[in-house]
Structures are given as structure tokens and as C-alpha cells.
């Protein structure tokens with residue numbers, strides 16, 4: 337059944353974190369009317385499918401949408417994040433996005449939210465419940481909030497064959513087991529695999545009863561270095577400064593990685609193995625110490641198939657003991673989807689403009705959309721980043737991030753937005769330094785001095801990558 341058309345200024349496809357952050361800023365900065373459609377029954381995107389014990393990796397203080405605080409701004413006093421600012425749970429994030437929709441977007445009278453609906457063709461919104469199709473006439477732009485192509489285990493079947501009778505569950509089912517298992521095999525070593533291992537250890541599972549299939553080792557970031565409070569200034573800005581100084585001083589890319597590790601910026605789970613992957617997983621030192629208790633790490637590549645008593649991997653097979661539960665954590669998370677121009681024809685495609693700056697970038701893009709006239713000028717301010725997979729991709733990400741940052745610093749309109757945006761609050765402590773805080777002043781001087789040589793050195797290092 338086709339219904340009468342809806343007219344709107346913006347059609348936003350997807351009410352995940354990106355769609356929500358974009359619309360929130362567009363509402364603040366314009367008087368536009370917006371239609372948002374999402375296949376889920378409520379906003380929050382993939383957080384609707386997250387495992388029960390999921391938490392943000394980063395402090396809540398600078399996640400979510402710009403106009404509304406997330407989290408209480410307090411530090412955890414117990415657990416593996418103790419001493420650092422709180423991390424929202426999946427349930428908190430869903431409640432938060434729901435409140436943003438119910439208490440801000442809908443009461444504005446300018447947003448129409450169409451849940452359980454998908455955007456098809458150019459452009460119709462199709463109800464997944466009734467099948468009814470409603471054409472949408474878009475006066476300004478279509479915003480593609482689906483570009484990240486997020487993959488989570490609950491909705492991504494494993495890419496390996498599992499024989500009947502093998503106990504293999506997505507990570508979501510781990511918190512639903514009803515009896516002790518003889519052992520656990522965690523497949524995947526991204527952030528989800530790390531979370532699964534930490535959860536098992538927290539439940540008291542003997543680390544020797546965990547086998548961890550780690551196709552590739554990853555570099556991880558120390559969470560103490562991504563705290564937005566003034567009290568973490570020396571950590572956060574110290575790490576940013578040492579990062580740039582490492583780039584400048586590095587003889588080559590391998591040397592750079594070791595320098596980043598020596599500077600406390602990057603960490604690895606096993607100091608004997610050189611990681612090749614960098615997905616931006618964030619751990620506290622206490623979490624890292626826990627993960628190091630697991631000695632049954634299997635480094636034989638990706639799993640190809642699991643049969644009744646063996647796991648077959650790319651480079652060999654291992655025994656699967658009876659009564660073992662296999663926990664699938666192998667979904668890609670944030671895949672390295674190719675970048676496209678943010679503004680192209682009638683479309684806006686929000687992407688990262690800063691390393692791991694998912695919601696920050698979506699909000700900034702909405703602000704640029706609202707305040708800059710010409711699409712060429714908008715694109716010139718917003719070069720998109722391809723999310724990294726390999727450790728060497730980090731160099732390209734930093735290169736684009738820094739160049740974007742330099743362009744924004746020369747744009748007076750953006751400067752004010754950056755200074756006020758809660759999604760940029762990681763960077764705000766620098767503006768609050770008092771002249772008598774000599775240690776902080778000296779660190780900022782070092783940071784500023786390192787920018788220009790680092791921007792010059794990055795392309796040289798990138799050119800050495802095959």
C-alpha cells in the first residue's frame with residue numbers, strides 16, 4: 337500500500353548514535369523539519385543488540401548527543417575502571433537515546449520519527465510491520481546514518497561452520513547460561529572478545545579454563561589517557577603530546593609503534609607479540625592485568641570450522657574438550673568502510689573527522705551543514721577518515737585528523753562551536769589552564785611545538801607503507 341507523500345527538509349536514514357547526534361545539532365542550529373526512519377523499534381542503533389554486560393569504552397562525558405549530558409560526571413570508585421570517569425552501560429545508552437527522542441526531538445514538533453521502518457529507493461519509508469510505503473519528498477538533503485556498517489555478534493552469524501551439537505553462542509547469550517561449563521573458548525580478540533574474557537574472569541572463571549582465539553594481536557589504548565576531566569590533564573594531553581613527539585622522532589613505522597608503547601600511549605596484551613591490528617579498543621591498566629592472566633591464547637589465525645571435538649583454524653587445529661562453550665565474538669565491529677565525500681549531490685554521509693570521533697563528527701557535520709553555505713567549502717572542512725584495521729592505518733587516521741583540526745582552528749565559526757561542544761570536552765581542559773599551573777603550561781607548549789613537525793613527518797612515514 338502506498339500512502340500520500342511526506343515533505344521534509346531532511347530525511348535521516350538510521351537513528352543510531354550518528355543519526356541522533358546529527359539531528360540533535362541540526363535542531364539546535366536550524367529551524368529545519370526532519371524525518372528519521374530506523375529499522376529498530378527505538379533509537380540507539382546497534383546498542384539495541386548489544387550484549388548485556390556491554391559498556392562504552394570511553395567516558396560517557398563526551399558520548400551521545402551535544403545538547404544532553406550522558407552519565408553523572410562522576411568517577412567509578414569500584415571495579416576495573418575505578419578512579420576514572422564512568423562508562424555508560426548498554427541499558428543506560430538506550431534509555432538516554434530514548435529520552436533524547438521523547439523529551440527533545442518529538443516535542444520540538446520538527447522531528448517525525450518512523451521506527452520499524454526502512455528507507456528504500458529514492459525515497460520511500462517502508463513499514464516493517466504493515467508493509468505500507470510512504471514516499472518522502474526531500475527539500476534539502478538525505479542523511480545516510482548507516483555508513484559505518486556496524487557489525488555485532490547478535491546480528492552477524494559466525495563466518496565459520498559449526499557442527500550440530502557444538503555449544504556455540506553469540507556473546508549476548510553468555511550472560512544467560514544456566515549451568516557451569518567445563519571451559520570456555522572465546523573466538524575473537526577485538527573489544528567484544530576482550531569484554532567477554534573480562535566478564536568470565538569477573539564471574540570467577542579460572543583463567544586456565546578460558547581459551548582465547550586471537551587471530552591477530554591488537555594495540556589498545558590506555559583509558560587513563562582519554563579522560564576529559566581537568567584532573568587527568570597531564571595524562572590526556574601528555575599522551576597527545578608524546579604521540580606527536582613519537583611521530584617526529586620515529587626512524588620508521590615499527591620504531592614509531594614501539595615509541596608509542598614506551599610513551600604509555602599504546603599497550604599490548606602480550607609483550608612478547610608485536611600486534612598488527614589497531615581498532616581503538618580502550619582498556620584500563622587493571623583490565624589489561626586481568627586479560628594477562630589468560631595463558632591459553634591460540635594464535636593459529638581465524639577459525640574455519642568447529643566440529644564435535646576440534647576447532648579448525650587457518651594454521652592448524654586444536655582439541656575442543658567436551659562440555660566447552662564456544663563464545664562467538666568474531667563480528668567486525670567497525671569495519672574499514674571506504675570514505676566518501678561527506679556532501680555529495682543530495683546526500684550527506686556523516687563519517688569520522690577525528691580519530692574515533694563518531695558522535696563528535698556527526699554533530700560537527702550538522703553544524704557545518706547549518707552554518708556554511710557552499711558544499712565544496714563544507715567538504716574542504718570535513719575530510720572523512722576510513723576507520724583503521726591495521727596498526728599502520730593509525731598513521732593515515734592521525735594525518736587526516738590533524739589536518740581537519742588545523743582547518744577548524746582557522747575557521748572562527750567552528751572555533752566557538754568546538755569550545756562549547758560537550759562532545760569535544762576531551763579538549764576543553766586546555767582552555768582552562770591558569771597561568772600559575774606551570775606544569776600544564778609547559779606541556780601545552782610542548783604539544784603546540786610538536787604539531788607542525790608531526791604534520792610534516794606523517795606523510796613521510798605513510799609513504800613508506802607498502
Ligand SMILES: Cc1cc2nc3c(=O)[nH]c(=O)nc-3n(C[C@H](O)[C@H](O)[C@H](O)COP(=O)(O)OP(=O)(O)OC[C@H]3O[C@@H](n4cnc5c(N)ncnc54)[C@H](O)[C@@H]3O)c2cc1C
Pocket residue numbers: 349350351352353354355373374375376380381382383390391392393394399453454455456481482483484485486488527528669670692693694695
Ligand atoms: C561494544 C561496543 C562498544 C563501543 N564503544 C564505543 C565508545 O565508547 N565510543 C565510541 O565512539 N564508539 C563506540 N562504539 C562504536 C559505536 O559503534 C558507535 O559509537 C556508534 O554507536 C555507531 O553508530 P551508527 O549510528 O554509526 O551505527 P548503528 O548503531 O549501526 O545505527 C545505524 C542504524 O541505521 C539503521 N538502518 C540501516 N539501514 C537502514 C535503512 N535502509 N532504513 C532505515 N534504517 C536503517 C539500523 O537499523 C541502525 O539502527 C562501540 C561499539 C561497540 C560494538
